[in-house]
Amino acid sequence: MSEKLHIVGGGMAGSEAAWQAAQMGVDVVLHEMRPEVGTFAHQTGQFAEMVCSNSFRSDDDEQNAVGLLHWEMRAADGLLMEMATRHKLPAGGALAVDRDAFAEGVTERLRAHPRISVEAGEINALPDSGHWIIATGPLTSGALAEAIRAETGTEALAFFDAIAPIVYADSIDMSKAWMQSRYDKGETEEERTAYLNCPMDKGQYEAFIDALLAADKTEFHEGETAGYFDGCLPIEVMAERGRETLRHGPMKPVGLTNPHQPDIKAHAIVQLRRDNKLGTLFNIVGFQTKMKYGAQTEVLRTIPGLENASFARLGGIHRNTFLNSPTLLDGAMRLRSKPHIRFAGQITGVEGYVESAAMGLLAGRMAAGEILGLPVTPPPPETATGALVTHITGGADAKTFQPMNVNFGLFPPVDLKGGRRNRPARYKAYTDRAKAAWQDWLAQSRQDDAA
Template sequence: MGHACVTVIGGGLAGSEAAWRLAEGGVEVELVEMKPGRRSPAHVLDGLAELVCSNSLRSDNPHNAVGLLHEELRRLGSLVLAAADATRVPAGDALAVDRERFSGLVGERLRGHPRVRIREEEVLRLPPGPGLALVATGPLTGDALAADVAALAGGRLHFYDAIAPIVAADSIDMSIAYARSRYGKGGGDDYLNLPFDEGQYRAFVAALLAGEKVPAHAFEEPRYFEGCLPIEVMAERGAEVLAFGPMKPVGLEDPRTGRRPHAVVQLRREDVAGTAYNLVGFQTRLTWTEQRRIFREHVPGFANAEFVRLGQIHRNTFLEAPRVLAPDLSARERPHLFFAGQITGVEGYVESAACGHLAARAILDRLAGRPFLPPPAATALGALHRHLTGEAHPPGYDYQPTNVVFALFPPLTGRHRGKAARKEAHVERARKEIASWIDPIADAAPSASRP
C-alpha cells in the first residue's frame, strides 16, 4: 500500500479530510485544487477547506446528531475537527471557527505531510483510470467536470443554496445590540442580539417580501435545501415564520430590560478578535443593493452597517447517490472513481468532511484487498452512510441532500420517555458501536503521523 497513489480532486472539506486520512493510512496522495487560478462564484479565499457559507460547524453537543458526528470524527483523528478545535471562536454550544485561520491550518498540515502533494489546476474531465481517484469537487463543480459527472450519472440533480451576510463589528450600534447566548449557553454572552418589537418585525418582513431578488436562470427551477432556506422564502410562508425560525427570541431576554423581544437577529463572531459578525440563519437571495437598504433601514442597530460580505445564492450540484454509487462510495459504472462530500448529497461542513473520511477508508480497504467495512448503522457516521446508500429512506424516496439527523438512525428498541431520553439512548448506543468499529480499523492501519 505504501507505493499506491490516489488522486483527490477538490480541496474543500471532504477532499482535505480524505487526503489526510489516505496519507495517514500510508498512501501517496495528489490533491488537485483549482484555486487560486480559478474560483467558483462563492469562494473568496485561496486556501484549502474554505468555509463558504457560515463559519459554524453547528452544535458541538453530542446529544445533537451533528455534535455526535463531531465526537466520532475526533475519535477517528479527523483533520477537519482538529483544525476546528484549534481555531474555534465563542459561539455558545456551537463549534464556530475563525474561517481564515481554519483554512490556513488545514492547508499547513496537508502541505507539511510527507505523503501529500498539492497540484493547483482545474480538472475538466473525470480521470480515465485505472488509478483510483476521489472526486470531492463540492456543490459548485465546474461546468466541464459537472457535465462529465452528469454523463456518468445519467442526469444531474441540483438545488440552490444561499449565503448569509457578514457585518463589520465596529459598524454595529452597541447601544441597541446586547450580548447573550440562548439560555446562557457557552460563555453566556457569545452572540450579539438585535431586538425587534412587533412593529419593527412586521415592517422588516414586509420589506423582505417586497425587496428585489436575484432571479434563477431561466432553465433552472430553484429547489432550496429546507435546512438553509433564504429568509425571504421563509417570510413568504407566513408572517410569523421568521419569528419561530432564525429570529426566534426564546432564551434571549434583553438583560437591560429583563424582557423578551418579539424577535431578534443573532450575530455570531467570524473571528477570534470579534472584528466581524455573521447574521445567523440569514441566507438570502436579495440583490446586494436591496440587502444594504433593507438591513440598514429595518434591522435595529444596523443604520450604519458596513458589510464585509453580502449574501448570495448558488447552485448545489449532487448525484443520486443510492443509484449511482456502490456502498463503498465508488461509481457503479466506473469503480476506480470514488465520490465524497456535498456532490454525493450530504449537506453541511461536518457531513462533507465525514463523507470524505468514509470514502478514504473505503479506498484504503480497496488497496489492502479487503472488503469495505461500513460504519455501524447506529452511529452518526453510519446514519450518513444509510442516507448515501438509501437504506435510511423508504422505497420511491425523492433523494435530496440532508444534514445528519436522528431520523436517519435505525429505530431504537425499548421504551424511552421524551425527546431527551431518546437522544440519550441514541448517544449511548452510538458510542458503544463506534468503539467496536474503530478498534479493528486501528489494528489494520499503519501508525499515523500526528498533525
C-alpha cells in the same frame, strides 16, 4: 507503494479524505483548481475555506446529531475537528471558528504531510483508471459537472434548488392528521397509507395564503436567474399566480376522507410523505420554498397538525450540484458504472460543513483500505457517519432525494422505556449507542491496518 489516491477538490471533504488516507500510509495527490480557477464564492486558494457560516453548529455530543458527528470525527483523528477546536471562537454551545486561521491551519498541515502532494489546476473529465475521489462540492466546475452528467445520465446537476422542509414524525399531532393515500391507491396497506394528511378549512387556508405571500423570502444575487430542478416551483411562486393555485396543486383536497371528521369536506389538504425507510421523517409534499427560516417555522406551524412541528430540515433555495446517490453510488461510495471513482462531500447529497467532512473522512479511509488490500466495511447505521452514508446510498427515496443534514431521524430507532416523549433520554440513548458502535468499527479497522 506505487498506487496513489487522487482526490479532486480541497474543500472540507477532500481535505479530510486526503488526511485520513495519508495517515493510513497511502500516497495522495490532492488536485485543487483554486486559485488558478476561481469560483464566485471562494476568496482564497486555501484548503477547507469556509464560504458561508463560520460555524460547525452544535458541539453537544449527547443531545445533538451533528455534535455526535464531531465526536466521531475526533475519535477517528480527524484533521478538521482538530483544527476547528484549535481555532474555535466563543459561540455558546456551537463550534464556531476563526475561518481564516482554520483554513490556514488545514492547508499548512496538508502541505506539510510527507505523503500528500498538491497539484494545482482543473480536472475536467472523469479518469478511466486509478483510485480517485471526487469531492468538488456544490460549486463543481462546469466541465467536470458535464463529464459527470454524461456518465450518470443525470439531466441536470447544477441548478437553483428549491428544497421542501422535512418534519420529525413524532412531532406531528395525529389527533388532527391521518394516514391515507389519495383514493386509497395501492395494493398493500402500507401503500394505501403512504401519506400523512393535514386538513384545512377555508379560513385556515386563506390565512395560510396571506402568511405565505407576506413572509420574508430569499432573494437572488444580482445576475442570477432562477432555473428550478425538475420544474419544482417554490410554493410562494405558485401562490403568487393565484390564491387557488395551491388548492388545485399540492394542497388539493380530493380522494381523501378525514377519519376524525368524516362528514366534513376539507377545503385544502397538506400532504406529507415518508422521507426515509424508518418512517421517522416526513417531507411536506410540493412545499419547496424560498422563505427565510424564521418565516418558514411561523408559516408552516399554522398548518393543522403541525403546530408543534420539529423540523429535521427547513426548506431553502441555493445553487447546488449533487448526485442522485441512492441510484448511482454503492455502499462504499463508489460510482457503480466506474467503481474506481468514489464521491465524497456535498456532491453526494449531504448538507453542511461537518457532514461533508465526515463523508470525506469515510471515503478517504475506504479508498485507502482498498489500496492497502484491507476489508472495506461501512460503519454501522447506528453511528452518525453510518446513518448518513446509509441514507445517501440507499436509505433515501431516489425519486425525491434531496441534500440532507445529519439528524436522529436517519438513525435506526432506539427501544427506550417510557416511550418517545422523553426526548433528552432518547437522544442520549442514540448517542451512547452510536459511540460504542463507532469505537468498535474504528478498533476493527485499526486491527485490519495493523495486520
